[in-house]
Amino acid sequence: MLDARDRVTGRTPFVINHEVPGMLHCRLVRSTAAHAAVRAVRTAEAAAQRGVVAVVTGADLTARGDMAMLFGPVLLDQPVLAVDVVRYIGEPVAAVVAEDPAAAERAAALVEVDYEHKAAVFDADEAFAPGAPLLFPEAPERDPSFADVTLRADHERNVCNTFTVVRGDVEAGFAAAELVVDDVYESPAAGAVPLETHAVVADARPDRLTVWSSTQTPYITRRQLALMFGLPLNRVRVIVPALGGGFGAKAYATVEPIAAALSRVVGAPVRLHLTREEEFVTMTKHAMRVRLRTGVMRDGRIVAREATAIYNAGAYAVISPRKVMFGAYGLNGPYAIPNVRTEAHAVLTNTPPAGAYRGFAINQCAWAYENQLDEIAERLGLDPVEIRRINLLRDGDEFCTGEKLHHLRFTELLDSAAERIGWGTEDPVQVGDVVRAKGVSCVIEGTITPSTSTAAVRLNPDGSVDVLTSSVEMGQGIRPALAGAVARRLGVDPELVQVSYVDTDLTPYDQQTTASRSMYSMGGATGRAADDVLGQVRELAADLLEADPADVVVTNGRAHVAGIEGDGIPIGDVVARSRVGNVLGEGTLVTEGGLDPFTGQGIGSVHWHQSVGAAEVEVDLATGRVTVLRYAGGVFAGEVIDPVGAQHQCEGCLVFGVGNALLEELVFDQGQLVNGSLADYMVPALEDMPASHDFELVEDREQGDVHGLGEPALPPIAPAIGNAVYRATGVRLHSLPISPEKVLRGLRERRDAARRDETVADETVEVHS
Amino acid sequence: MSAPAVFFPRTVAEAVELLDAYDGSAKLVAGGTALTLMLQQRLVSPEALVSLRDVPGLGGTSVEGGVVRLGALVTHTQAARHALVRAHLPVAATAFSLVGNAQVRAAATVGGVLAEADYASDPPAALLALDAEVLAVGPGGERRMPIAEFLVGFYQTTLAPEEIVTRVDVPALPPTAGSAYLKHTSRSHEDRPCVGVAAVVRSDGDGTCRDLRVAVGAACDRPLRLVDVEAGAVGSPLDDAAVEAVATAYAERVDPVADVRGSAWYRREMVQVWVRRAVHAARRAAEHTTNDQREGAVL
């Protein structure tokens, strides 16, 4: 496998190992105030330290007048370094550039900042309420691109965007419903915890900027930097070697503008590599709270859903303006609901910015609606699998966006997962203090649409092949997967195919490596590029074979006249003998779509990810501790390109899912993160994983659509575990994570309530006797 | 704040001299697992680091006159696996084997875990239940103190800054004793304990309790033993009701901490549960040893 040897022998290139002659080191001074005016930044003592080259503040950068101070993918709201005001604890206020990291660190500790504290707000519901402190008294400007995002911002209420989906007549739906349930569910902020923290080396020259970055969005970062420095796109070069994990946290520029600005100030390359503690406050998963009302008929059919979700965006918008779209349609779930009104708001607070995170907005939705569906099933006396079968979307059904859906395999996926987990056998089972039970869940998720990928495939005269792509390799295995797919298309040995890392000077445009889109979009673009190569080879071979190009075909890497395989020429030889140097093929894949932000109608996704999960858990009733024993997942893959890689992606999702379900939560106290280290913030260890798991990947090769697998397996995991815990204990938690203490409290409340009922019953008896 | 000087002394005396010379501003390094984190998080900023790496004679495990001697540099992995520890101090072997993860256990040392005195630790409770004694060498020579006097509070010991823990002496458990160490984690399995309980039980053939020792770790500032409660259980059968009474006494008298691993309420609940479970487990183990011995006698 391409990559494997390099990974095992430590030769995979990462930014953190990248060195440039004359490179200086940066250390940031970060805000200790949650919301404050910056009155003074005292840098003299730091600047006088040995080894220190410069101490730079936001005011210093502004005074130069040669760069824009604000950046952001949708809104230009993030200062490179704070200017006048800070909006969260951890926000970069000043930067020390020094000859070595230790000198930078020592000096950074000597910078003093005077703050004049302002009223701050941390909870998104509070920030949304009238009269809350405002993060932006004036609305920030838009970045001119990202035109597909329509803004319904309301900065009077700290809202950076709102998205609404309306279908049918929700009032009539509730009026007709025979049971209405109304709950609030919550998901906390979390960290993506990539093994490699954000890293960048920037080298700014007067007319040119080169940035080595651990970004998932090289081309968006290039555009942002070009805008910031007023440079043409081709004067900004973004080079991205392998990433030590991204998971969304590296999706949009964070450290790149800082390093680039500093490099411009000092006239030398500047390296910035965040500590683990900084990583935790650099990009987070949105905390979300949703009020979810669902109306059902006695037979289990869902007839109405109304939901209002508030995503806590943190202090800056980043990609929240788009996230609310996923959040609004995501709340519908994979069910045929005739009457829907779901709305999602992204609300700014004085906490670290929330960005992309594996499962983009959908995890939080699924946690809510899948718990609630089990609650409804119980109230109706229906089996959880049965109520899902009744409501799951089927071929030809319309989704809440008005799209007619095809190739739906939800029921089959669910039935299979239920069977593999042993659904229907005795449940729950108690032995001593320990009780076991199972739970299921189903989720629908879209991919970013519209979107664009381009690629080039180059056939060399020795038959070797280069794939030039700007998809970022972040451990998900996109390089080996693309190598395999191109090799198959050309009929050559995969060993002959090399896949580039990203260099915007050399590798063609790709929108971004997020949203599980690369195998579909970049796979499509590289496939087209390979077809282009084959077309050109046929032309060239026709001359060599003295045949009509229309009669020339390529099979197993040889060009030959159709029907006469023996006379074929290996495609590399075609290149060599026709003296063209190399054959360069191009491919582009552009998807169309988009939703109206007021009604949610249109095309939400080029295709829809279908995913289910079934978990068996064990709960210690004396301690509340939950152990996930087994997990059976199922995902519609369309076509599996790399079977091992596909399983690895699902397993990675399982680690995230178990972490989200049982362990992970960023805890803030007045805006101060209190568990921002790996000693305090828990990610799952091997022993926390279920002893057994399996993922079924359902294919439909005739349809010919490849679905990305980076995320879809994730969102069903936490609700499946939550539902299993409920069946084991009767405790339904409305907030993640499912900690032992919360479960034990729930058990005690149930016991006390049962006792109260008994006492009431006893008293009643007394009255009557 | 500049980078600390680093020393690799070759004898305990040399190490003590260095510590003394730096007058409280030097830090010893054993396994480095705790110290590295403290340095990284800037909880300490020593002027010098004094490594014990090259000091011979601190890494041995032996038994003398019914006392197991654990050198200060014995790692958790070595302690957990050593035949002498497993035979004579099984409760300690278990506690060392449950610390963190394999990487931490391979580096962390017996002296380090005691000197650090982090309340959220496993081995100290087991060593307290075993009546271990700590040996330390300072400028004034060697002194020896019961572990109950050594550990005095949150991250606090009676060790002077220029003293070095050289050894821990642990009386071997009698072969008829049963013991257990149970660790409760409330987050990842690799987390430090929310509560850990070490229990030692020795009973007569008729079930009368002859010895009970219970040490609760990670629940309060230092491992908790209630000798009056232990003594109260001796002389009568350790039946389920008696075990529950012991658990209740510990739960009532512990002054639990609240931290990321659990509130004070939860900790108290867990003390009750895990004291009960640990004493039960130790009782079962004692029954097995007694049975084994009876079988041995028959053969």
Ligand SMILES: Cc1cc2nc3c(=O)[nH]c(=O)nc-3n(C[C@H](O)[C@H](O)[C@H](O)COP(=O)(O)OP(=O)(O)OC[C@H]3O[C@@H](n4cnc5c(N)ncnc54)[C@H](O)[C@@H]3O)c2cc1C
């Ligand atoms: C990821 C992780 C997980 C952990 N999980 C657990 C757990 O589950 N349970 C648990 O009990 N512990 C746990 N620990 C704590 C671990 O056991 C301690 O860090 C370790 O025991 C310290 O030993 P050390 O040899 O590494 O000490 P060092 O880090 O070298 O030193 C610790 C302190 O003791 C001093 N010191 C060291 N040796 C001596 C000596 N001989 N004389 C005097 N002073 C000395 C040092 O100066 C320093 O102040 C965990 C630690 C980590 C990093």
